Structures are given as structure tokens and as C-alpha cells.
Amino acid sequence: MSWILTNSAQAFDLLNPQASKVITTDLAHALSNVCRFNGHCARHYSVAQHSILVADIIALQGGTAEEQLAGLLHDGTEAYISDLTRPLKLLLLEAARQRESVWLGLVEQYASDSGIRNVVSIRAAALRILNTAEAEGVSLLLDVYQQLEQRIWRVICERFDLDPTLPASVKRADMIALATERRDLLPAHPAEWECLQGHPPLERYISKLPMDVVRQQFHDRLLQLLATTHRSRLAA
Template sequence: MNWILTQTGKRFDLFEPDADMIDPRDIAHSLAHLCRFNGHTREFYSVAQHSCLVADLVPTEHKLAALLHDATEAYIGDMVRPLKQWMHAYQDVETWIWDRICTRFSLDQDLPVSVTQADLIALATERRDLMPSDPATWDCLVGIEPAPERIRSWSPTEARLTYHQRLMDQLAIEHRRKAA
């Protein structure tokens, strides 16, 4: 078996992903139930909320990419960064799925620099607000300042509803922009 059963009842093939099987409802539901940092936060904090935070930090034209930058995790889960760099097969599957997500939502495969930068600002903010204190330097955060606002963690239900609404709003904006 090469597929997973999604929340909407679709059989999503991990090795031959089909862009038509990618559903915003599945993404919203799954990301709202995935905890960042493999669950090692002081309280539950979802990938969906993280994606909304990243979207808050980018210009309007990059909000859709920001909301979807971790959408592959809806299908293959989240993997901690130190392990992910050693898991080449995981990276291949993630790339295949990202390609289909980009096709489905008409995104460029290369994330805008603003999204990559916002992802790091979000990480610095999450470290400050959600992680246990630790004096170690995170090399990827050297020179990155956290956002001034503190994070208030959302429940999975709040994360699902908020993320889904923001994604649908952004898809409508993109549709109108392309139709103009």
C-alpha cells in the first residue's frame, strides 16, 4: 500500500501523488493536528498556526506560498530538521508532493525569499515563546530577530478553522487576480 487515507476520504498515493487529490480541507485538518517541534513545545502549537504566522510576515503577493510552505506535512508528517537532512528518501517524497501542491495551487516551486525569511522569524519567535530555555545557539537563527508579538497557542479546532478560512480567502484573491 503506497497511499494514505485523508480526512476527506481520498486515497493519496505518496509515490505517485496526483495534484487533483490535494484538498485544502485535508491540508487544514492535518496541519491543525500536527504539533511543531515533534511536540516538544510547552503547549500544543500546530503547523497550521505556524503557517498563519509566516503568512502574517510576508507581503500580500506571497501569502499563498507562505500558507502552503509546509503543506507537504499534511501528507507525510513533520520531521525534525536534524533528522530530515539525513533522510534522502523522505526528501524525495517531499519534493514530489511539493511539486504537485505547486501544480494544484499555481505556485512557483521555489519559495519566495520573503517566505524563507519569515519562516526563520517565526522559528525565532516560536523558540522564544514556546520552547524550553536553552543557551545553545541555533545556527540558522544567527542574526534573526523574533517577531515583537508573543504567540498565543490555538487549539486544533481554532487552527483548522482559521487556517482553512485564510487559505480559501487567499485562493479567492489569487483567482480574482489571475482573472483580471
């Protein structure tokens, strides 16, 4: 079984996702229920509210309706698969690198003990067997997750006629939103987040909103942006 049952009773296949199964109400419902930061925030703060904030920031910075739509949907895959926190992704990468190092050490030791001269060739062959991505040791779990995530993202883009490559404006707005969320929703901590360098938080503070209100706001914004972007394409 590789499918999940969505709120609108769609059987959404994670291995073979279909654009026709991407339903606007499913996105709004699921994303308004999924909490950011694995729930470690001062109150329930959903991916949907984060996405609305990203779209708002893009609009404040003069971004187009197309860019705002991309910002609103940039975390849409989380409606179907849970996100992996950034520290977990880094730990998986480090674990894979360490595993690769151990295996290569064993291969080289075997070659040395056996009197085999061409250690370099054996090492290169071992790298192929270990199935690393550009010899960086990406773990199998992370690789599978990223493949599923990209597959689902592509069908979301197909459904809403979006370019799968996110604009730079979305990435900037995402970091500004994160800086604002850290200030408003997470406990104070002296550690510096390198990814937030050059991205100050907004002057305004994040409002506390009920899930049903956020769900409706997300859905309304999605339909409004779809109408705007479709009209602009037809006029082009």
C-alpha cells in the same frame, strides 16, 4: 500499499500523488493536528498555526497575496508525510559520510593489498557504486524522503497554481517565526541556533488557540488568499 487515507476519504498515493487529491479541508485538518518540534513545546502548537504566522509576517513586511499563499502552504507536505527534524537530517548525512569513508578505505586497502596500481580509478568507480549525491554521501533514507516530499510539493503547487520555488520572503518569514516560537514555546537553553542569526523574534507573543479554531483560521485564510490571487491573475 503506498497510499494514505485522508480525512476526506481520499486515497492519497505517496508514490504517485495527484493534484486532484489535494483537498483544502484535508490540509487544514491534518496540519492543525500535527504538532511542531515533534511535540516538544509548551503546548500543542500546530504546523497550521505556524503557517498562518508565516503568512502574517509576510503580510506585515509588505508581501503580496501570492507570497502569503506560498507562506501558508510552505509546509503543506507535512499533511501527508511527517517532517524529519533538522538534527535527524544532519545525523543521517553524517552517518552516510562515515559509511562512505569506511567503504572507500576498504576498497583502497584491497587495491593496495592486491598490488593494483590504479587506486584513483577504483576509488572513482566505488563512488559511483555507492550512489552518493555529488559525493556528499546523502543516505538512501533521506534521499527517498526528499524525493517524496518534492513530488508532493509539486502537486500542491499544481493544485493551487504556485511556483514550486519559494520566494525569499517565505524563507525569511519562516526564520522569524522560528525565532518567535523558540522564545514563546520552547524551554530556555543557552545554545545558539546559527540559522536564526539576523532573524529576531516578533514583538508580539504567540497566542494559545484550540485546534478547531486554528483549523478554521487556516482554511479561511487559504480560501481568502486563493480568491485574491486568482482575481489578480485574471486581471493581468
